[in-house]
Amino acid sequence: MNAGVAAAALAVVSVATAVIGFYGLRISRTTGDFYVASRTVRPWWNASAIGGEYLSAASFLGVAGLILLSGTDALWFPVGYTAGYLMLLLFVAAPLRRSGAYTIPDFTEARLDSRAVRKVTSLVVVLVGWLYIVPQLHGAALTIRITTGLPSWVGSVAVVVVVCLTVVAGGMRSITFVQAFQYWLKLTALAVPILFILFVLAGTGYSPVAAPAVNPTGQPPASLYSNVSLLVALLFGTLGLPHVLVRFYTNPDGQSARRTTLIVLGLLSVFYLFPTAYGLVGRMFAPELGRSGQPDAMVLLLPRELVGGAAGDLLAALVVAGAFAAFLSTTSGLVVSLAGVVSQDVLGAGVGGFRLAAVVSAVVPLGFALMTDSLALAGSVGLVFAFTASTVCPVLLLGIWWRGLTDAGAIAGMVTGGLLCGGAMIAGSVAGAANTPAWLAQPAAWSVPTAFAVMVLVSRATAGRVPATLSRVMTRLHTPERPLATGR
């Protein structure tokens, strides 16, 4: 690809992000109080921002690459990512907003009245965040290498530098506008090229070179166990992601948290039609991209492969811009939420602590990303969902819906789930993808139920530790807010 065009696309995205960030900052400064501003954030803006933050490298590049490789088996990824939000709506959205908690550790501490639970939850949340940032940086490295020919590390370092600068300079206030902009940028960057490609294919009467069912690499299809376990991870992993929870806080009340989630589901459903279309078109018209060993690059390469010429270059630049929006938005959302946790629990509150925490939250995964190699993006993000589903998900679900949960039970369950799932992830990466049996490669189907079971059994055994504040907290979580005097 023309390296200059790709570099220009990157520069435009970074500058646009910064400009919108500062514009938004000015708005929130004139209103004086961030929370006055946040209550005027309309559900559409807020939902776009949630979509912008949620759609990561895995959704933008990984899903299409995986569909190219695995066909209909890989369609479970976008379905699971979307249905995870349905589970979030059903079980978590409104009670979590009503809890008034800003981070997951805030929630567990308030619900279980225990500092120890807070510490363990913080540790788990930081681990989840770091694990989730690494694939974003891998995606950036891949994009830079494929599109500009520069060394891989340039991409990862560039994302970390831009994110650190914007977070340290602007903090949380302007981020809603940036994230909302990035959702629509990502959607455009996927939709325009694929529609153009389909138009060209229809116009030239270019006939498919392979049937959609044909696997370009000849891999065997995934087993039923793998698909079910993946779905468990995606359905129950979404509701524990730290950057998702922060976004719910900007809803004025529990009702609007539900309405926002409903819109998010619509936005995600529309978005995922496009990676699916890329995967299908790739399978039928350019299966050789699946044999290159870098299926994640398929979305970046397809426009030039099938359109070519100057138009192909421009479309490819648009895709690169969208991909960088994905890396930047997800990484900055994670860094902001991690910095909140790290600064509160480790470095002490205050602006200096927050800034230092933001840099630490971004640099640690950078080191890890530089030392490791890019696996399939959708697959490695899938494992992060499995880890979240085995640790944060049980404590949230049981905390919201079961009066019997105790601090001892919560800690035992999170530690068990974390050790089982983390152990499976480490064993899998040591053994290599080829030598890992399915039950180890997709641990969610057994690690999630085990974490739930341990949490329930230990809570039952320590029933005397149920906090005295229980009925007050449960009332707060589940009863509707009285309409505010300042509201409609």
Added chain:
Amino acid sequence: MSRVRVTAPATAARPAKESREAAQESDVGQVFVRSLIRSQLRLALVVAGGFLVILGAFPLLLAAVPGLAETRIAGIPFGWLLLGVGIYPVIGLSAWLYTRTAARNEARYRDLAGDQ
């Protein structure tokens, strides 16, 4: 550039919180709260269960009817349309039904608890 520490909006939250927590002062208030939580949980489980049944039925349908997955509609195999497009309206419909019914449960609680 100044930074605002992110904490709960105390002035706005207080009236709502007080009125909500007043509900649990009495034993009757707790009965209403418990019944609200039970009905919301039941609703969430029913919607989640219904969705999962439909989700599971899609691949079963494709497996049960030979050739169905490969049948082309506008050049696209039916299996791809079903899993790649057809599931999303089911998700949206479940979410919409849930949101409506959950709001109705809360309205009923408000009436019972005399919160207004």
